Amino acid sequence: MTKRREIAQLGEFGLIAELTKDLPLVNPSSVKGVGDDAAVIGLEGDRCLLLSTDLLMEGIHFDLVYFPLKHLGYKAVVVGISDILAMNGTPRQITVSIGVSAKQSVESLQELYDGVRAACVEYGVDLVGGDTSASVTGLAISVTAVGEVARKGIAYRGGARMNDLICITGDLGSAYLGLHLLEREKRALEGSDNPQPHFEGYNYLLERQLHPHARTDIIEAMREAALVPTSMIDLSDGLASDLLHICKSSSCGARIYLDRLPIARESYSLCEEMNIDPVVAALNGGDDHQLLFTVPLAAREAVMQLGAIDIVGHITPASTGVMLTTPDGSDIPITAPGHK
């Protein structure tokens, strides 16, 4: 009998690598397959199409006890769009498929789709298809996003070069802390006769978890400034994990500075209240859907003029590894779940 290997032994990214290794691409239009935020399909001339797909499962990605369906629909679209943005593309079309358990009604699905529509309108994306299935268990949502990009404008994960600056479009860990807050209230209210959640002062964190925005504004600003990142990734799994992806794909190392990590005031407050290390939240908290990108040193001024971009470090040789430098000058190797 064959030995059974548990998925946890490989980690999520090891599993994907294992399942998709030795995959030859036979169609000339398949420019880039597995291994980036989106696949790249070559069109005539210098245009390319981007294709990305995400699967959101109840009980893993969301808890319907506190996640309003309308927000969930909106967020599902944002998750898809963010992958297109992370390739420096313009999102154009989306499909949304749902596996629906018997506990959902027509009205609850309408709420979900109200959120999908709201996001489509906000980001100028067309909902062009999907599939509807029953589910014997929880709600499953599959989103496929399609975008457009000039071939020369594509920002792959693998393009970071020595000394490039590492840039982030917003504060880190707030979506993760918003989730912690919701989980805490859920536990507190279980069995309570008079549920009154205590969210005062933390609206920002809730907003970042329940109603994140896709950073189309930054992609447009970079395009206006004729700035093409050397590499880019959607911050969905946390800075540590996503920076490791950039470094692995670009065969480089990185150094980021602890005191430059953007962390919101509300995040510090909640971390103190809940006894969480804010740096751990910033490094490992997922779901931020900000963009992590690199630019050559010479683009520093141009990046500063985009506004509200944090430069948190720079690219180093692969041999020096991926390091977090603390204010006292010590280096801590960056690791992340899913990477083995």
Next chain:
Amino acid sequence: MTKRREIAQLGEFGLIAELTKDLPLVNPSSVKGVGDDAAVIGLEGDRCLLLSTDLLMEGIHFDLVYFPLKHLGYKAVVVGISDILAMNGTPRQITVSIGVSAKQSVESLQELYDGVRAACVEYGVDLVGGDTSASVTGLAISVTAVGEVARKGIAYRGGARMNDLICITGDLGSAYLGLHLLEREKRALEGSDNPQPHFEGYNYLLERQLHPHARTDIIEAMREAALVPTSMIDLSDGLASDLLHICKSSSCGARIYLDRLPIARESYSLCEEMNIDPVVAALNGGDDHQLLFTVPLAAREAVMQLGAIDIVGHITPASTGVMLTTPDGSDIPITAPGHK
């Protein structure tokens, strides 16, 4: 309190119509959105891209007790590709996302992907992406297929015209009967000390359920014959349901003849053994993944020369409805689950 409407009240297709109504398409490249086998994205010149997505849920679409994972992976790709073929397109790329419960091991997922790869190689399709997620419950598989087609070569559901011939690429109901057979054996073997399934004589039916083929051959033959169907649909929900889609989209009626429905010899045998009406299996059995298409009367000879195509009836005015004519000349209105 708002009245709760159950999804069953609307039916699957009513639900989709409800959720996706009033969806304006704002991007010029969105040629066709929701409502056909695939969305159509316009490219430069006369080329279009086709985009289709399917969600397969454990316990709804497959039972892992008798569905080997390798076959499941293969079939998931076939399901996706069939939607591209149904638009008269050439499948090029596919993404496969999986939601995986703890009962799966690395080895079982490798089996699934072995099937995915086998189908990709057979149909010349590139696996270019996907997503991997945990699942608290069963296995979920989401497939997105991308294809290519000339704008003038697209076969929409809505193009059937009066007197067009209704054509089918293979026998009906066999995949559904294969499923019945597997379910029967599952029940018979539950609690058995010495499980010995009784499948003799029914390999064809099992094959059609567990290892269906996508009809790329027919699409290629039609292209060589310069034959463009006026309308086409993938036979996934059963002839009755899919013919109703064609008629609704084309604002027409149809008449099909009971004695022309292609039913395999093995299907008749099993129907007799299991006391199932073979005509009901042919009309309502899903999962065949044959193609249903219409051509003008003048193309009759050309269709006959494609080989192994059954002409089962013709398109009529909308006012006469969608009818099944029995050998004694009586007309039975065709209805189907999901259509209200």
